[in-house]
Structure formats: structure tokens, C-alpha cells
Amino acid sequence: MIEAGEIRERGQWQGPADDTITLDEAQRHRRRMAMVSDGGIAFLLDLPEARLLVEGDAIALSDGRLVEVKAKPEPLLSVEGRDADHLLQIVWQIGNRHLPCQIRDGRILLRRDHVVADMLKGLGAHVHEVEAAFDPLDGAYAGGHQHGGHRHGHD
Structure with missing residues (x-):
């Protein structure tokens, strides 16, 4: 092979x-x-x-x-806030739940989940179901991090 x-x-x-x-x-x-x-x-x-x-x-x-x-496009939630401060509050809630997410163009993408969608709507977020490619951010304890669309590992 x-x-x-x-x-x-x-x-x-x-x-x-x-x-x-x-x-x-x-x-x-x-x-x-x-x-x-x-x-x-x-x-x-x-x-x-x-x-x-x-x-x-x-x-x-x-x-x-x-x-x-x-x-491959997959079922995701697209989440937007009223302004930058509101979006930061939403991101904190997502991070507090350790949910993988992608942040790009003033919106957050995360896996589709009706419980999470209801929570975010309750926080005043604009939530829409989309089909899109998903490239979540590395976590804080991952072996590398992203810069400009590519990853760097550190020894």
C-alpha cells in the first residue's frame, strides 16, 4: 500500500x-x-x-x-452578536462549555446542537443553521496554534 x-x-x-x-x-x-x-x-x-x-x-x-x-461541508450553527462586546460574551459562554468553534468574519461557527442554539438565542445571539466547512481553533492545551491560516508547533 x-x-x-x-x-x-x-x-x-x-x-x-x-x-x-x-x-x-x-x-x-x-x-x-x-x-x-x-x-x-x-x-x-x-x-x-x-x-x-x-x-x-x-x-x-x-x-x-x-x-x-x-x-466537507457539515451542519453547523452560525452565531453573531449585536456588537463586538456581545460577541465576546457569547464566545466566553461557548469556551466555558469547551465547545470547538471557528471564529471568522465577525461570526462563530460551531457544531449544530439544538440545546446550545437555544442557550445562545437566550443570550440574544443571532443563530442560523448553515452547511459549511468546519476548521475549529486549537484548544489552549493543543500542541500548536494557528497564525494566518496555518499551524506552528512549539517544542
Whole structure:
């Protein structure tokens, strides 16, 4: 079986890729797993440590081909506040519950959950159901953090 032990981060490689693989957020958080690309290339992903693959990353196969990661849209909540202060209060409530979220363009994206949606509406948030790619922020205790759309680990 073809192996893949290297990820080329979004913006750090030039295409076109030889194929794509479309995965939701849970499927993109991997270390070692047999995978099949959208075009049928079977390979073993075998990374030194688990990581979240993000849209635009490329999986480098042992035969030299690149498989571009595509984020599969999934059911999410889009949350907006009345103003910046209100949005900060909402983010605090989400963080206090340790819910993975993505913050972008003045809104918060998180997994669809009717209990959480009702809580946020009770706080005065504007909540809408959407289908979108989900790239949540790393937690405070994760091995790396994001800068400008890519991740840096620290020893």
C-alpha cells in the first residue's frame, strides 16, 4: 500500500494536486489511518502525531503524488452578536462549555446542537443553521496554534 507520512501545509506547496480527498472535521483529525482519495487512490496516512488537516493542505504520498485536502461541508450553527462586546460574551459562554468553534468574519461557527442554539438565542445571539466547512481553533492545551491560516508547533 502507498504510504503518506508528510503533510504540506496550505500555501506551502504548488499545484495542481494529483487528486483530492474530501473529509469533514472529525475525519480530518488523524494520525494513522487507511484512506481512499476522491479519485480512488488507496493509501496509509502515517503521521508522527495526530493533527487536524485543513482545506488546502496536501498529503504527500510515497510515490510523489499529492492529494489535496478538501473540507466537507457539515451542519453547523452560525452565531453573531449585536456588537463586538456581545460577541465576546457569547464566545466566553461557548469556551466555558469547551465547545470547538471557528471564529471568522465577525461570526462563530460551531457544531449544530439544538440545546446550545437555544442557550445562545437566550443570550440574544443571532443563530442560523448553515452547511459549511468546519476548521475549529486549537484548544489552549493543543500542541500548536494557528497564525494566518496555518499551524506552528512549539517544542
